[in-house]
Amino acid sequence: MANLSVLCLLVSLLHLAPLQACRVGKKEECDRAPFVPGHNLVGEGFDVVTLQRKGAYVTDLQTYLTPTNTCTLCSNRLMGNQAQKMPLTVLDWRPSSTCRQSLSSFFFNSVSSLLASSSLSITNDWKVDLGLQRVADQQLAGSQSAEVIFASSQQQEDKTSFITHQLTCSHYRYRVPWVPPLSPEFHQHVKSLPHKYSNDTAYLYRHFIDTYGTHYIHQVNLGGKFKRVTSIRTCLSTLNQISATQVENCLSAGLSVGLGQVEASVSSDSCRKVLNNQDSVTGYTQGFLNHITEVSGGNRWSGVFSMTQNDSEGFHRWLSSIKKNPEIVSYSIRPLHHLVKSTTVRLNLQREIRAYVQKNGLPKEPEPQTCGFDHPNLSPNCCPLHTHRGWLTVTVARAWALHGKLLGPPEGYVKVFYGGIEQRTAWIKSYDPIWHAQFSYGHVDTTQQLSLQVWVKGWWWKEDHLGGCVVSIQRGNHYHDCWMNQGVFSYSYSLQCDPHLIGPKCNMYWPIP
Structure with a gap:
């Protein structure tokens, strides 16, 4: 009975404690x-x-x-x-x-x-x-x-x-x-x-x-x-x-x-x-x-x-x-x-x-876009991993007043070099050939140079180099004439920077929502 009284007293004190x-x-x-x-x-x-x-x-x-x-x-x-x-x-x-x-x-x-x-x-x-x-x-x-x-x-x-x-x-x-x-x-x-x-x-x-x-x-x-x-x-x-x-x-x-x-x-x-x-x-x-x-x-x-x-x-x-x-x-x-x-x-x-x-x-916003691992220079969250990266397309249009060592119209073509990759136009026999050839170089490092060379057939199945041009590529669409000792040819190229990149060489950051 005494123990019960003590227990009741303790319970009462616990209830009163916060109120005191x-x-x-x-x-x-x-x-x-x-x-x-x-x-x-x-x-x-x-x-x-x-x-x-x-x-x-x-x-x-x-x-x-x-x-x-x-x-x-x-x-x-x-x-x-x-x-x-x-x-x-x-x-x-x-x-x-x-x-x-x-x-x-x-x-x-x-x-x-x-x-x-x-x-x-x-x-x-x-x-x-x-x-x-x-x-x-x-x-x-x-x-x-x-x-x-x-x-x-x-x-x-x-x-x-x-x-x-x-x-x-x-x-x-x-x-x-x-x-x-x-x-x-x-x-x-x-x-x-x-x-x-x-x-x-x-x-x-x-x-x-x-x-x-x-x-x-x-x-x-x-x-x-x-x-x-x-x-x-x-x-x-x-x-x-x-x-x-x-x-x-x-x-x-x-x-x-x-x-x-x-x-x-x-x-x-x-x-x-x-x-x-x-x-x-x-x-x-x-x-x-x-x-x-x-x-x-x-x-x-x-x-x-x-x-x-x-x-x-x-x-x-x-x-x-x-x-x-x-x-x-x-x-x-x-x-x-x-x-x-x-x-x-x-x-x-x-x-x-x-x-x-x-x-x-x-x-409510949709889940953020993901790009996986299959895109060059893009992380899974669709951000570029490196600067100086973009997509390059080169177009060789035509030439004028080409002359070779052989008699008659020369048979010529153009070599295009970028990043160790060489591409060529078709052979065309003409003083003023028209190629309108487009070459995609895909994803490139913009720090390298674009080189174009005009070649014609010479004696004994040899090829003669008439001349060419080397250019440091920049962002955007560009049109050029390349003057040689014998003739001139025109070409263009397009460089599109990767997302969030801008500047002449795709070397600067561009905020995009």
Whole structure:
């Protein structure tokens, strides 16, 4: 019996333990106490299209006194057990530290795959009761977020892949009631919405969405987040013989060095190229990497630091500051129309939210093109492996005023040389032969020279060389006359560079989406 009593006491203590950090406070100490950190980061309007808070609140987060002039005071163990007050609408507040200071990294080969990851901070099914669960051909959440806008702009310029690096610390969590008390402003705005929905009244609902968004934040985890999204010019990195995996590994190492998580060491040549964003093959001045950085919570740390040496002072100040000034790192959201009592207005708002989300959705991209291993100078991701490569076609047109050692019209032909390959026109007996012979040399190295020679039959079945021309080929279509001691002949050639190559010798990089 004594053992049973002890067991019951232990169970009771376990249930009370989380509650003992909070108590009822009197008005004087309530007025004096600060709010819990991030007390106003829940119950706020939220736009699921941009993944941004709207700064307009659907519930009252400033009232903390009950009708009896008391409040809830909680001891914050993350801030020296300081007593802090909670708004009346906040429930289940608690410190809950989870801080992974090591960076996580992920590779994405398209904007679509990056977009799919950008909404992972939403911890619930945000599509509930919006009729969007079966939308399969569009990506909706985050379609106009900052990182997706950045990624789309990069993809419009060039063939691009992406890498994200992220570090997240979570320190607090809490929620608002399932049906929270509405803020006066939100309540009045809802009441002003017309019951009749038409082309003439739809703008009022759109204005409501512009103000409050599509959802409200119901539950949050607060802390800080550092996230860096890097775009890679896929084909420029391929030309530099740097793979996406190398870029990811080098950036991970550089970021870890800068944040003071690992000791700086001598980097490989490829990592130096990555960290210096240096194209050493074509001299492309914009480099092959671009990035944006997002820092949430804490002080005004920019997230900019050296990646070749320990430059972590600002980072550690930021880490220390997010306990006092946290931001949302993950959250659950509910559609705003759930807060509307009028059935007619609720359905109208639901309809307008659904239309707004779908209008801003992005079509799902097809899988990136692959080229296998059968194409010369193309990697499996369809990028050139080397510069100075292209496709060459030579056309020998005709000649005028040819003369040989034999009496009468000479019998002549033209030899064409490129890259060790010789091709010939047919023999034609004429002072002014017309060949119109076209020769394909296929895929060539543009650093070599094109040579053309005119030959005619001589004495005793010998061939006499009348002359010729040697030319250094360049990109494009070119037409030439070759003057010899005895006559002239005309020819042309066409050099088409491999994809992503440009310049006279196909030696420069050309961004192509």
